[in-house]
Amino acid sequence: MATLLCALDDEIVAVSLQIEDVDQLSNIAEPPLNRPRDLDQARAAYRAELELQLSILKDRKHARDITQALISDVPAIAFLLSQDRQIRDDQRLARQMSGLSVNNEDIAIDEDALHLENAIVAQDITATGTESCDANPSNTVEQCQDDLTDDLSTQQKCAACFYTFPSHAMAALPCDHEYCIDCLKRLFTDATKDQSMFPPRCCRRQIPLTLISSSLSERELKAFQEASVEFTTTNRLYCSNKSCGSFVPPSRYDRMSDRAECAHCGRSTCIHCKGVPHSGGCPEDAAMKVTFDLAKDEGWQQCQGCSSLVELTVGCYHMSCKCGHQFCYLCGARWKTCTCVQFEEERLLERAAEVVAREAPVPAAPENMRDVLARAAETRRVANNLRTAHECAHRGRLIHVTGATNAAHISVIAASGIDSDKRFTGGQASATLLMVMDIAIDFDGLHGA
Structure with a gap:
């Protein structure tokens, strides 16, 4: 920015000197009768053009000074808006999971805050995005203004939030989708905390870090790089x-x-038993022995990639662990290296019932016998379709679904008495007895990644 301001100062000085040169030529003592009239008119026209250019340059310098003052406050404002919106999102999700209604006024406030936050980000990018025009001395003022006008008039829709932004405030992904800076940044920061979202991707294609690294703070970039080492x-x-x-x-x-x-x-x-340092052979962990005995009795399977324990309640036997390892739930072997069946009939019917419930409209009145029979027939049809055309793509956690019941019940295994922010695996010696909890996760409004 300082370099650009210096360049503007140099241009202002250069134009001012040209005006002085024209004035000196006009003041040369010549007999009025011998001085060509056309030459006077040409000098006057040239001086008027120089004065116009000088006025434009001074206006641009003044605008740059104001923009530079505003940009210094952009990170703080954007951070506060992002934090406030995250709190509102968490509150709304908690109310939805508890079966409580969501205040429409809060949604309207969130939308206004999102518009303001994205406008601030776009302003920051606009201020830096026009530097390439200023840095080229061969460009005229008119060319710079035309280029900036074209950039501002081109609007693109974000594939995640569906709001429109100037094209220079968007990031083009390898899959040809375009994300606004705010949504792309959130995707990367969320992937830092949730391995199921790592690496950040859209349409199953990985998103390069270079697309957003300049918009991440030093702490956020370091956290992502550390998570990359951990998750891989x-x-x-x-x-x-x-x-x-x-x-x-x-x-x-x-x-x-x-x-x-x-x-x-x-x-x-x-590094062997993952417990406290000791001498001699690794001692047996009594708590982990109880845990694995319970897992054996309950039929849980252990991931060979990260040693996490997994319980299957619905769906096929194709397990895709958060660490990236894919295995068969029946025998634990790497997926497609065994001859086990892909699903169990009872779980298949449960899965079909979930699909039907999700896609069915909300009934205006209690279902009668005809509706019950129709739902049962639709469940059998979906089950037959799953049986003959089984495909488990495991696209990930962020899947956009609509329907009457936009929730899926997932059984997860959590370590009792351990901070949920800590990452513990099933094979860790310090873990205590694992407990199975049924959690309802609301997928409504989440966009597919």
């Missing part, structure tokens, strides 16, 4: 300190002592 590491190691539980990357392993030091709390962890 197999058989991960986490700090044995229960109050820490941070991921320990392989670069901190000491193969000589079979220990790894945590970069956050400084505690060491055994």
Whole structure:
């Protein structure tokens, strides 16, 4: 920005000097009768053009000064708006999961805040996006103005939030979809916290970090890079300190002592049993023995990629773990390397009933016998379709669905007594007894990634 302001100052000085040169030529003492009249008119016209250009340059410099002052406040304003909108989204999701109504006024406020937030981001990009025009001295003022007008007049719709923004405030993805900066940034920050969303992708194609890295803060970029190392590491190691539980990357392993030091709390962890350091062979973890005995009795399966425990309640036997490992739920082998069946008839019918309930309209009155029979027939039809044309794409968690019941019940395994923000796997020695909880996740309004 400082370079651009200096360039404007240089142009203003250059035009001012040209005006002085014209004035000096006009003041040359010549007999009035011998001075050509056409030459006087040409000088006057040239001077008027220079004065117009000087006025435009001064106006642009003044506008730059104002913009520079505003840009310094953009990060703080955008952060506050983003935090406020995140709180409202969490409150709305909690009310939906609890069966409570959502205040329409809150939705309207969120939409207004989103417009303002995106306008601020677009303003920041516009201020930096026009620098290429200013940096080229061969461009005239008219050319710069025309280019800027064309950019502002071209509007694109974001594939995630469906709002429209100037084309220069959008990011073109490898799948040809376009995201606004705010939505793309949120996708990357969410992927940092949720492995099921990592790596960030659209239409199953990975989104390059270079598209949004300039809009991420230093802390956000570092967090994403650290998450990238964690989520791509197999058989991960986490700090044995229960109050820490941070991921320990392989670069901190000491193969000589079979220990790894945590970069956050400084505690060491055994890289074999993943417990506290010890001498001799790894001791047996009584809590984990109880956990795996329970898993065996309940028929849970263990992921060979990250040692997490998984319980299947509905759907096919194709398991796609959050770590990326895909395996058969019946035998635990890598997917498509065994001869097990793909699904069980009872679970198939449960899945068909979920599909029918999701796509059915909301009934205006209690269902009569005809509606019940029609729903049963539709369930059988969907079950037959799933049986003959089975396809489990496992697109991920963010899938846009509509219908009467926009919720899916998922059984997950959570560690009792452990902070939910800590990432513990089923094979970790410090984990306590695992419990199965039924959680209703509302998919309404989520856009497919």
